[in-house]
Amino acid sequence: MKKNFKLFGSALIVLFAMFSCDKPEMDPMPELIELKRANNGMIKSYDNTMVLKWNEALSTAIDAKMPPPAESRIYAMVSIAVHDALNNVVPKYETYALDNNWNDGKEVSKKTIYPVADAAVAQAAHDVLVALYPLSKPNVDNLLTACLSEIEDSELKDIGVQIGTEAAAAILSKRQGDVLPVFQVIDQGTEPGEYRSTPPFLFPNPPVWSANSAYAPFWGNTEPFGILSGDQFRPNPPYAVTSPEYTADYNEVKLLGNNNSAERTEEQTEMVVFLTENMPSMLNRVAKAMVVKEKLNGFDAARLLALTQMTVADAIICSFDGNYHYKFWRPLTAIQQGENDNNPDTEGDPSWGPVTAARVTPAIPSYPSAYSAAGRGGAELFKMYFGTDNKSFTIESYMTAGERSYTSFSQLATDMGVSRIYGGHNFRNDYLAGDKMGREVAKYVYENKLKELKPNQLVK
Incomplete structure (x- = not known):
């Protein structure tokens, strides 16, 4: 699916460049404006249930377990991974670690956003939390299994898991040079x-x-x-x-x-x-x-x-x-x-x-x-x-x-x-x-x- 998005994006860039040569002062292409409006409607339809569920899991895992610098790093990295994952499902906001320039959100709809977005959020939060605080693994493994089991098996679910995995890997890679506080x-x-x-x-x-x-x-x-x-x-x-x-x-x-x-x-x-x-x-x-x-x-x-x-x-x-x-x-x-x-x-x-x-x-x-x-x-x-x-x-x-x-x-x-x-x-x-x-x-x-x-x- 990502490959399809990239091909679509390349073609659109060429069209936009040709169009811009004739009228460089014009506003962004009407097609893109309409696409953003459609994406906004789809985004508004996606509720906060899965995001809050994993935020609560994060709190349960690390609150009062370590001094503030260490806690702040884990909070930031897990929260960023969830944000980046969602914005690689449908691009609404800039990302921090996982680039979403390849994506226009065109292949997701109001009917299909939940399975891909829920899977992406769950997988991203799980992978970062387990990597940064291994003691949380038994509980968050169980939560991930429960969350994914509630999503019907489909290509969309698989894509969501892949996006979540990539979002987690991106933030872990970006912050791997941090010298931990001791x-x-x-x-x-x-x-x-x-x-x-x-x-x-x-x-x-x-x-x-x-x-x-x-x-x-x-x-x-x-x-x-x-x-x-x-x-x-x-x-x-x-x-x-x-x-x-x-x-x-x-x-x-x-x-x-x-x-x-x-x-x-x-x-x-x-x-x-x-x-x-x-x-x-x-x-x-x-x-x-x-x-x-x-x-x-x-x-x-x-x-x-x-x-x-x-x-x-x-x-x-x-x-x-x-x-x-x-x-x-x-x-x-x-x-x-x-x-x-x-x-x-x-x-x-x-x-x-x-x-x-x-x-x-x-x-x-x-x-x-x-x-x-x-x-x-x-x-x-x-x-x-x-x-x-x-x-x-x-x-x-x-x-x-x-x-x-x-x-x-x-x-x-x-x-x-x-x-x-x-x-x-x-x-x-x-x-x-x-x-x-x-x-x-x-x-x-x-x-x-x-x-x-x-x-x-x-x-x-």
């Missing part, structure tokens, strides 16, 4: 403001690493998914530890982020625990809720999930670049050593510690806040995707029972950022720098990746 021994800071490691490391169990370890010190050099490089949006340097701005941030987190703080409200403590969950899983839950609420079709659902995880992954990469470029100390170190920081206005407390009901202090430098960058990045992506910030949604957390409801995406992002102060993990300047970075990452990804194809891009 704990590594790093040089320890000695001067005020310089990072010192903050053991114990408890995610999900204490690893066997030196007390001088930190997590993923080279993650900022990882190839991003949507932006150009990890240092593309690197923030300005953090405040000097003798500055009044640092002093204000120090005293704020010392007061509100202390485990035994009498100034932090009960609601703020609940926020800290609820939002301690990994950013990729939390924002995936928001995206999934919006897919259901807005009744997105399968193609738009896959695109939203892919853009979300590309943004989150790149925000984390960017923040890690800044973390290990500046190597600024965490509040835990700063406050415990506050008597030795050459700042007369920062009173130290060797017994100070962050909120124990949440995680221990993350094993990375403090500036900028990765959590804030990812949270604001996701919120900005949602705002641009839906054309408004004011959407209501309710989410749960893996970290505690209950749920939280929001009336805007920005409201969630702000909570995610300030929760790091209330939890004792970050200074306010860390939050603000991450917040700005998240906006910049989301804007770049949304404006440059997985864009809707124009009529004259359907066949090249």
Whole structure:
């Protein structure tokens, strides 16, 4: 079938070139415009059931199993594979790894889209998830068998399986050079403001690493998914530890982020625990809720999930670049050593510690806040995707029972950022720098990746 598409595309290119020589200023061929309209109608008829089924399988497999950088990579790659697979069934949006320039979608119809698209989604998600997280294999193998068994055996089903296989292979090949994030021994800071490691490391169990370890010190050099490089949006340097701005941030987190703080409200403590969950899983839950609420079709659902995880992954990469470029100390170190920081206005407390009901202090430098960058990045992506910030949604957390409801995406992002102060993990300047970075990452990804194809891009 792919060969037929390619032959059709080549012939159409010749016709288009001949036509363009006579009238170079004319709009795209009417045939292509009509074909796009037909494809749009077909795409709208394909619902989100299979996309959400495999997104849920992805969440079940990896949520709360690993630190955010590793989780974000898997989320992004699986979500992209599903998006690319669908857009090689019928081309609606640009792809990331599997080229869909060969395809005009002409051989698929409203009657036939389900078997080929469902098979493609299931196979793509399965193959990437199994490759990246082998522990998921028994469950996702069973899910794939169940999904494919519900599709009537036919050439369309076989084509869908082939497209899904190719989409998975393409993203795995494109990202095979990634250096996976691990704990590594790093040089320890000695001067005020310089990072010192903050053991114990408890995610999900204490690893066997030196007390001088930190997590993923080279993650900022990882190839991003949507932006150009990890240092593309690197923030300005953090405040000097003798500055009044640092002093204000120090005293704020010392007061509100202390485990035994009498100034932090009960609601703020609940926020800290609820939002301690990994950013990729939390924002995936928001995206999934919006897919259901807005009744997105399968193609738009896959695109939203892919853009979300590309943004989150790149925000984390960017923040890690800044973390290990500046190597600024965490509040835990700063406050415990506050008597030795050459700042007369920062009173130290060797017994100070962050909120124990949440995680221990993350094993990375403090500036900028990765959590804030990812949270604001996701919120900005949602705002641009839906054309408004004011959407209501309710989410749960893996970290505690209950749920939280929001009336805007920005409201969630702000909570995610300030929760790091209330939890004792970050200074306010860390939050603000991450917040700005998240906006910049989301804007770049949304404006440059997985864009809707124009009529004259359907066949090249």
